[in-house]
Amino acid sequence: MTKPISTTADWTYELIDEYYKVIETIAADFGLDTYPNQLELISAEQMLDAYASVGMPIGYNHWSFGKHFIHNEQSYRRGRMGLAYEIVINSNPCIAYLMEENSMMMQALVIAHACFGHNSFFKGNYLFKTWTDAEAIIDYLVFAKNHIADCEQAQGVDEVESVLDSCHALMNYGVDRYKRPYPISMREEKQRQKDREIYLQSQVNELWNTIPDKVRSDEDSTIRFPTEPQENILYFIEKNAPVMSPWKREIVRIVRKIGQYFYPQRQTQVMNEGWACFWHYTILNELYDRGYTTEGFMIEFLQSHTNVVVQPDYDSPYYNGINPYALGFNMMIDIRRICENPTAEDKEWFPELAGTPWQESLTFAMQNFKDESFIAQYLSPKVMRDFKLFSLHDDASSNELDITSIHNKAGYQEIRHNLSQQYNISMSEPNIEVFDVDIRGDRSMTIRHKPTNNINLGETTAEVMRHLHKLWGFPVKLISEDTKGEQYELCRCPLEECEEEDD
Amino acid sequence: MQIIDRRLNQKNKSTVNRQRFIRRFRSQIKKAIADRIIKRGITDVDKSESISIPSKDIHEPTFRHGTSGKRNRVFPGNKDFVVGDKIPRPTRQGGKADKRASDSGEGEDEFLFELSSDEYMNILFDDLELPNLKKNKLKKLINYKNVRSGFNTDGTPSNIDITRSLKGSLARRIAIQLPLKRKLKELQKQLNTLDTKMKPDNLVREHKKQLLDEIEQLTLRIKRIPYIDSFDLRYKNFTKLPQPTTNAVMFCLMDVSGSMDQQTKEIAKRFYILLYMFLKRSYKDVEVVYIRHHTQAKEVDEEEFFYSQETGGTIVSSALILMQSIIQERYNPDDWNIYAAQASDGDNWDNDSIKCHQILSSDILPSVRYFTYVEITEREPQKLWKEYLSLVDKFDNIALKKITEPSDIYPVFREFFQKQSISTKLSLFNETGGR
Numbered sequence: 001m002t003k004p005i006s007t008t009a010d011w012t013y014e015l016i017d018e019y020y021k022v023i024e025t026i027a028a029d030f031g032l033d034t035y036p037n038q039l040e041l042i043s044a045e046q047m048l049d050a051y052a053s054v055g056m057p058i059g060y061n062h063w064s065f066g067k068h069f070i071h072n073e074q075s076y077r078r079g080r081m082g083l084a085y086e087i088v089i090n091s092n093p094c095i096a097y098l099m100e101e102n103s104m105m106m107q108a109l110v111i112a113h114a115c116f117g118h119n120s121f122f123k124g125n126y127l128f129k130t131w132t133d134a135e136a137i138i139d140y141l142v143f144a145k146n147h148i149a150d151c152e153q154a155q156g157v158d159e160v161e162s163v164l165d166s167c168h169a170l171m172n173y174g175v176d177r178y179k180r181p182y183p184i185s186m187r188e189e190k191q192r193q194k195d196r197e198i199y200l201q202s203q204v205n206e207l208w209n210t211i212p213d214k215v216r217s218d219e220d221s222t223i224r225f226p227t228e229p230q231e232n233i234l235y236f237i238e239k240n241a242p243v244m245s246p247w248k249r250e251i252v253r254i255v256r257k258i259g260q261y262f263y264p265q266r267q268t269q270v271m272n273e274g275w276a277c278f279w280h281y282t283i284l285n286e287l288y289d290r291g292y293t294t295e296g297f298m299i300e301f302l303q304s305h306t307n308v309v310v311q312p313d314y315d316s317p318y319y320n321g322i323n324p325y326a327l328g329f330n331m332m333i334d335i336r337r338i339c340e341n342p343t344a345e346d347k348e349w350f351p352e353l354a355g356t357p358w359q360e361s362l363t364f365a366m367q368n369f370k371d372e373s374f375i376a377q378y379l380s381p382k383v384m385r386d387f388k389l390f391s392l393h394d395d396a397s398s399n400e401l402d403i404t405s406i407h408n409k410a411g412y413q414e415i416r417h418n419l420s421q422q423y424n425i426s427m428s429e430p431n432i433e434v435f436d437v438d439i440r441g442d443r444s445m446t447i448r449h450k451p452t453n454n455i456n457l458g459e460t461t462a463e464v465m466r467h468l469h470k471l472w473g474f475p476v477k478l479i480s481e482d483t484k485g486e487q488y489e490l491c492r493c494p495l496e497e498c499e500e501e502d503d
Numbered sequence: 504m505q506i507i508d509r510r511l512n513q514k515n516k517s518t519v520n521r522q523r524f525i526r527r528f529r530s531q532i533k534k535a536i537a538d539r540i541i542k543r544g545i546t547d548v549d550k551s552e553s554i555s556i557p558s559k560d561i562h563e564p565t566f567r568h569g570t571s572g573k574r575n576r577v578f579p580g581n582k583d584f585v586v587g588d589k590i591p592r593p594t595r596q597g598g599k600a601d602k603r604a605s606d607s608g609e610g611e612d613e614f615l616f617e618l619s620s621d622e623y624m625n626i627l628f629d630d631l632e633l634p635n636l637k638k639n640k641l642k643k644l645i646n647y648k649n650v651r652s653g654f655n656t657d658g659t660p661s662n663i664d665i666t667r668s669l670k671g672s673l674a675r676r677i678a679i680q681l682p683l684k685r686k687l688k689e690l691q692k693q694l695n696t697l698d699t700k701m702k703p704d705n706l707v708r709e710h711k712k713q714l715l716d717e718i719e720q721l722t723l724r725i726k727r728i729p730y731i732d733s734f735d736l737r738y739k740n741f742t743k744l745p746q747p748t749t750n751a752v753m754f755c756l757m758d759v760s761g762s763m764d765q766q767t768k769e770i771a772k773r774f775y776i777l778l779y780m781f782l783k784r785s786y787k788d789v790e791v792v793y794i795r796h797h798t799q800a801k802e803v804d805e806e807e808f809f810y811s812q813e814t815g816g817t818i819v820s821s822a823l824i825l826m827q828s829i830i831q832e833r834y835n836p837d838d839w840n841i842y843a844a845q846a847s848d849g850d851n852w853d854n855d856s857i858k859c860h861q862i863l864s865s866d867i868l869p870s871v872r873y874f875t876y877v878e879i880t881e882r883e884p885q886k887l888w889k890e891y892l893s894l895v896d897k898f899d900n901i902a903l904k905k906i907t908e909p910s911d912i913y914p915v916f917r918e919f920f921q922k923q924s925i926s927t928k929l930s931l932f933n934e935t936g937g938r
Binding site for chain 2: 017062066067097389392393405410456
């Protein structure tokens with residue numbers, strides 16, 4: 001019988017080290033593939049700091065981070081919010097923050113959750129592999145911070161702040177959703193930045209460089225620029241804004257790249273947290289089975305664990321949407337159950353999954369899906385029953401909500417479909433693309449919104465348009481295209497078109 | 504795996520961002536501060552302040568979905584719904600948002616946060632400075648403090664430094680004795696040779712006697728060297744270091760006669776609060792003296808100053824006389840920075856205004872650093888105002904302004920204490936003169 005590693009709540013470096021080694025062995029036995037780990041011990045104040053910069057270890061300065069910081073600090077001080085136990089950064093080595101206030105059990109939990117759960121997810125999931133480069137992210141953030149600090153020196157804080165404001169407003173539209181991006185790399189960036197500046201300045205811009213032809217054929221005007229609608233608005237601006245100083249282009253690029261870095265995280269919340277919870281749960285239980293921990297440790301653990309994966313009902317005062325930890329964890333556990341002990345129902349729903357080795361199947365699921373497809377693929381009737389899910393139809397023009405399906409045989413498919421769509425980024429964000437630029441005329445840019453299910457745009461649209469105008473430097477127009485292909489104008493900036501733009 | 508202890512790293516990584524936030528929303532914060540200032544007691548300066556600014560000002564816009572259209576939503580925790588049920592739309596996205604807002608007593612449309620007292624002051628007194636600070640600096644702001652600065656050969660006996668003096672005496676004695684002792688030794692040696700080698704005859708005896716005489720004289724001389732000489736004495740030296748006084752006293756003078764209603768007093772109170780906080784920022788200790796008057800003046804405490812009502816006529820000079828006597832009694836203008844703020848609705852006995860003019864110009868204005876007068880009224884200026892106005896030409900440490908409603912206070916205060924340049928002074932004069 002092995003002796004428990006610790007019996008008290010206090011942690012020491014030696015104990016953390018010992019726990020880490022044991023957990024590492026267990027994780028290796030389960031076949032988890034991870035980046036090397038770096039544990040950083042921080043205080044609660046530092047945790048608040050880390051929060052404010054959305055988990056980026058190094059960030060440029062901007063008032064919006066200050067706003068988040070003040071907000072978190074206030075909530076924390078008044079006890080309305082507890083601090084997260086951990087923050088983990090998708091980098092190589094993978095950086096996990098341990099708070100000094102945590103008990104020894106919490107530290108072990110965080111090690112299992114972050115250093116092996118999240119870490120292996122970052123390394124294995126296809127979205128992270130495609131969109132982020134863990135090797136280079138820290139370097140890139142340093143580069144970004146320095147560049148923006150340099151710009152502030154040269155241009156003044158206000159100037160830089162206003163460019164950042166505009167970029168932030170469009171941050172979610174700085175990603176190529178359908179194209180594979182180039183990974184961010186510090187070395188290339190540095191080498192290319194200078195060239196790019198010179199090049200762009202000299203080229204300002206081939207589009208507009210055309211000496212006005214006296215004879216302009218009619219065909220020309222029918223060719224649209226861009227030839228295809230562009231979903232990546234920031235990229236389009238960076239490359240095509242007619243007059244923009246190089247340092248601004250570089251800032252647009254930085255915001256775009258950072259947006260891209262967070263893009264996979266936005267799409268894999270349920271899976272990422274579910275995976276990490278599944279592994280801390282599995283690893284810590286294994287730790288107990290092998291005799292490394294005491295009963296007291298396990299009871300403390302189970303209490304924190306249950307608090308994390310609880311799902312309040314829709315009518316509970318604590319309800320705040322579906323808890324990604326709860327949904328993810330239960331689905332992961334359920335996949336293991338289907339592999340190990342399939343019921344007749346499971347065999348019918350998941351014939352290719354039932355009875356397979358669970359570690360392989362689970363790893364496959366982790367690697368090749370995002371939330372939307374993961375739910376569409378793996379949400380089982382059992383989980384739907386456990387969560388008592390129901391789906392309703394919300395038509396803004398009616399005063400009543402229709403219950404369309406509940407957790408029964410007739411409803412499973414629809415609920416699964418609807419829930420999966422809820423995690424579809426292109427459903428939760430309006431579909432807006434760069435549609436046209438008037439390259440022969442006033443250089444105005446037209447962007448097009450294609451509403452899904454008649455959902456209009458929110459109140460802040462006009463403001464975003466002002467930001468877009470600021471970046472583009474020439475008039476911008478927002479049009480909406482309905483399902484029949486008819487277009488009408490929603491908004492333009494500046495409002496008076498007749499005003500002469502001086503270029 | 505490696506463990507890094509970051510706890511000792513710099514803690515306030517977010518300070519810059521916090522400052523950026525405050526910087527960006529300075530104007531909104533200023534407005535919020537102006538609204539809250541009345542809720543503070545005059546001397547509550549060191550408190551931090553909760554500030555709320557409208558959320559709509561600080562939100563970050565993005566393209567997002569509006570509320571129209573159709574959508575399907577999935578919720579957990581079905582109780583008794585079956586397919587086909589119709590439920591009324593809950594108000595505002597399911598009642599939970601409302602509930603949370605009311606629980607915490609804070610609406611969703613306000614962004615509430617705390618400013619430290621320093622940040623608060625900085626914003627409140629942005630671009631303001633103490634009046635006349637530069638001009639009178641040498642004359643009045645200076646207090647002297649004695650500080651040790653080495654040793655001196657002259658001074659009073661009480662300042663004698665014993666160790667130093669004795670060291671000097673020892674050195675002097677050694678220095679003076681040395682050549683004498685050397686000579687003495689020499690003579691002694693000669694005497695010895697005489698004693699041992701020479702046959703005692705008359706010549707030798709003569710010589711010996713001579714030697715003995717010299718030795719005796721030398722010994723006497725050595726003995727006569729004083730143990731301590733006035734030359735040895737060292738005195739501790741002090742010099743006077745000029746030190747700006749950190750004491751300030753603020754006189755609040757207010758008319759409490761029947762014509763001053765509570766609202767007018769509230770306006771005056773705000774003005775006093777501002778002045779107090781402003782002084783507090785520049786001086787270590789600020790004392791406040793409250794003088795209320797109708798036909799007689801009386802020194803009172805804050806509570807009575809603002810909240811008790813008197814009736815009767817108004818004699819402003821009574822307050823000025825009382826102030827003058829308090830200054831003489833307790834606040835020597837050489838030691839104290841004296842500020843005075845007078846608030847009134849402009850009523851006064853006609854003959855009294857001239858008296859006020861005299862007291863101010865002969866006694867008060869020369870001894871105070873700044874005298875401000877606010878008239879809280881909508882009427883035409885009366886005699887008192889005119890008398891005061893004539894003082895503005897002669898003295899540059901008096902300022903007067905008219906206030907009609909609470910929102911005027913802050914701008915007026917700012918105008919009083921704006922970083923002074925000739926142009927603002929002139930415009931202040933022109934404006935007041937034009938009324």
